[in-house]
Amino acid sequence: MEATVKTDFIGQEAGAEPKRAWIFTRPTAKTGLVSWLTTVDHKRIGMLYGCSALIFFLVGGLEALMIRIQLAVPNNTFLTHQKYNEMFTMHATTMIFLAIMPLSAAFFNYIMPLQIGARDVAFPRLNGFAYWLFLSGAIILNIGWFVRSGEPDIGWFGYAPLTTSQFSNQFPGDMSTDLWVMGLQILGVSSVVGSLNFIVTIINLRAPGLTMMRLPVFTWMTLVTAFLIVLSFPAITIALVELMMDRNFGTNFFEVSNGGLPILWLHLFWVFGHPEVYILILPAMGIISEVIPTFARKPLFGYPIIVFSGACIGFLGFGVWSHHMFTTGMGTVATAAFSLMTMAIAVPTGVKIFNWIGTLWGGHLQMRTPMMFALGFVWMFMFGGFSGVMHAAAPADAQQHGSYFVVAHFHYVLIGGSLFALLAGIHYWFPLIFGRRVSEFWGKLSFWLIFVGFNVTFFPMHFLGLNGMPRRTAVYDGDMGWNGLNMVCTIGAFILGIGIAVYFAVMIYTYFRGEKSGRDPWDGRTLEWSIPNPPPEHNFDVIPTVHELDAFWYEKHHPEETAREQAASIRAEASHGGIHMPSQSWFPILTAGGLLIGALFFVNHIIPGAIAGLALVFIGACLWAFEGPGGYHVHPASAQPGPGHGNH
Amino acid sequence: MRPSIFLRHLRRRALPAALIALLPLVCGGWLDWLHGPQSTFEPEGPVARSQLDLFMVTVYVTGVIFVLVAGTLAYVTLKFKARNEADEHAEPPPQSHGNPLVEISLIGLSVLALVIISVPTLKGIWYSYDVPAEEKAGAYEVNATGYQWWFKFEYPAEKNSANLSLFTANEMVIPAGKAVHINLRSNDVMHSFWVPKLAGKVDMIPNRGNHLWLKADAPGYFWGQCAEFCGEDHAVMRFRVIALNEKDFADWLANQKQPARTVEAAPAAARAQFASYTFNNPGRNAPGYSEQFDANPLAAWQQQQQVPVAGTENTELISQGRALFKAKTCIICHTIRGHEGVGTAAPDLTHVGARSTIAGGLLENNPQNLHRWITDLNNVKPGNKMYMGFATGMVGYMKKDAQGNLTEHNITVSDTEAHAIVAYLSSLK
Structure with a gap:
């Protein structure tokens, strides 16, 4: 009975669908531009995120090279002070919001549903909306390169009151800071929307038997990260709205001359800013926790403790923000509290390192490229962790804060940590996503270039910082004892740049010409490896049943049981009308476009245009709501009930 | 020698040896890097x-x-790295899950x-x-x-x-x-x-x-x-x-605590001894420090406190400079206590001649640098308020039009004028 009802509702075969207005016609193109613009497929959205992120990663990398050229020699004139300030502002903003975060989002989108045995995320159109919003925010942030205002030059942290119109506007109508304010707000909406979707997906769409304590660690870290995003982005959104009000409508949140309090900005920003650090690193830890067991060929050592420590980092991450403010004169007690709290967070972080080493212990380590990046991650992250503990000692931090020591520290965490893990992830999942395998020789060569280049660039910065070189300075004098190491850093940056170029050249080559890989090339442990590559639109012909952590490993070692369960699962699904897939839609991109248009008018102070943009958002959202859920069924041959349809 | 053997040899002997040889260099370097x-x-x-x-x-x-x-x-x-084909294809190790005690x-x-x-x-x-x-x-x-x-x-x-x-x-x-x-x-x-x-x-x-x-x-x-x-x-x-x-x-x-120093007129005969300089602009971002100064900065600072021997200064030039300092509206932002300057928006210059640096600690205080600072200030310190003016409306060297372009000069300091102003400021010990 239930099955009949569902089939009627979906309007398949039975032809029961009522006639619809043309505006609600769902696009059905499966190839070509329209198929990408209207896609709701989590894998396609993941790829859109990934490709955009990699493009912005290269942009951010070029900005970094500009910075290093400027600093290669003392008192350089390669960039003006103004351009240099724009470069480091955009380098940080780009790398954090437009490269690392979306690259993590790409993996959340692509891999997480596969790991939990789902056919898509909970709200597929919302997922598309999150991507188009991300792209809108990214466009707004980068438009400054092409207009007179230039890029924002206030630092990625935008400390008030430098961001008020009095101090940041070079001329009337200078919109560089407005671009930053609007861009970050839209990116914030995108992140929160995407994260809510991931949370609902992980809670609700897990395959039968996949209890929370059987979730792959990467999925666990997706969940924790999503909660961090949902809870931390409101803080920066409040701060940005207040700043927007100050700049455009004469409020006085940060306007010093009218009693505004810049320290308020610092607190709001870092209440977001510190969880943001964990938003960048937890997905990376998730990837590492997948790669190491696969190539050590044994389960993760102490899975519950790894999961618990990840969640613990998430919680503690909200209680340490003021360690970015040790020099703001918080007083002794507050400084002591944040100092101790920051040290406490080293414990769950250290636990992860111990457990990765425990995983390696007694394993059969296969030194493939992803494993090289993963081991590089553990080494480099350890360094970043140690310098982190040094910062936690607040009086010592009074010397390090705002110096190159900090620059060294967070690049060890963000490149040696986040980026190494993401590069490991790209190598690791490349065969799954594109069905081709990257050459081990070229992969390892790029690893060594990146590893050496990275250390040559950033290790000397510890010494520069201890030798008193402040950050965010366009020039330095030649009599400060910083000349030699700065030159070394610049040389290292170019080695790192070459390494990254090799890495991506090899990826592009492999995409077109690489060796085809069979199914499950690494002898994987989690469910994403159980499906063909590249994965079909509906992911799983048969929804798996999970019995244990490392579900696919269990399936491979219990073939009869698996075949039996799959047959049952096929029968159950067939009685519901087959595999249900969501329809594509125009409204996510339309609605996001409304916000883009509105924001562009707003930064130019054309209020009617801004209102028109918001109206478009409203209309898009209404049409989206009235469009109805849509959906259709697919019937792959291997998912038909009957004898002889087993596992693969 | 086959390449693989050569590589293994390199790994066993040459690499550690090279690292050990480099160690003192690196350690020695550390001390230098922290100085x-x-x-x-x-x-x-x-x-x-x-x-x-x-x-x-x-x-x-x-x-x-x-x-x-x-x-x-x-x-x-x-220890646990796979070293050969047999390792690669060995049966997976025991699937252990951790050790709570550890x-x-x-x-x-x-x-x-x-x-x-x-x-x-x-x-x-x-x-x-x-x-x-x-x-x-x-x-x-x-x-x-x-x-x-x-x-x-x-x-x-x-x-x-x-x-x-x-x-x-x-x-x-x-x-x-x-x-x-x-x-x-x-x-x-x-x-x-x-x-x-x-x-x-x-x-x-x-x-x-x-x-x-x-x-x-x-x-x-x-x-x-x-x-x-x-x-x-x-x-x-x-x-x-x-x-x-x-x-x-x-x-x-x-x-x-004294008001600004006013130089008394010198006997005409002493004028020949006036030390002067020819200004060479070293260009944008050019450094403003010198090795002599860095060799003993405290001594250099103390040197700067010395008041010139009476009669060795060009009083005419100095009083010209003082007049120019007023005429060029410098006094609106700078205080020179006892002389005309009354402004508080910019550094107090009452005893600027006795400082060892100018332009916010950027350049050593000598006539060349002072000259460079007051004539080419936007290349010394781009965007500084003396050049750009204040957002509150106080105008600097440049005037802004309605679009915010710096089109018109408000203050210009010629080479001759600069010599006079430099002489005046240097006299303020």
């Missing part, structure tokens, strides 16, 4: 020393952890390590926050205010010739061996006060009173720099701290 005017490894006061000591505690603790963890990681990687003991050890760090950290927080009780009575007080992009120093305990507190800019002179309590304020955006050899930084935040304390062990000359991004010229917002013994400090205060 400089802003080195936190060469503290010259108790606050900076306590901060370095704490840093070293963290280095030792993390160093021990590093040796243990990294050693284990290296051992595990080498994990909990490791957590316990980590907590212990952090306790070792946290005890001196807590001590340090209270020590560096304010002048210790026993030194409080004798502590000297200075107010420091950050401006885009220079520092103003006020001595609230000293009254100048106009019966106001004593002001100076960009060079803070303090008594050596005495605790100095510095109130930190900002006039515009956030800045940070950092003299690495004397104390870690504390921010100057608008609408928020902050303070720090420091003490110089002995007389000396220290480099300081703004450490919080504060806009276009953040990189060149620098200052100096000069610690003097009790007598020199008293002398310095006495001189500073």
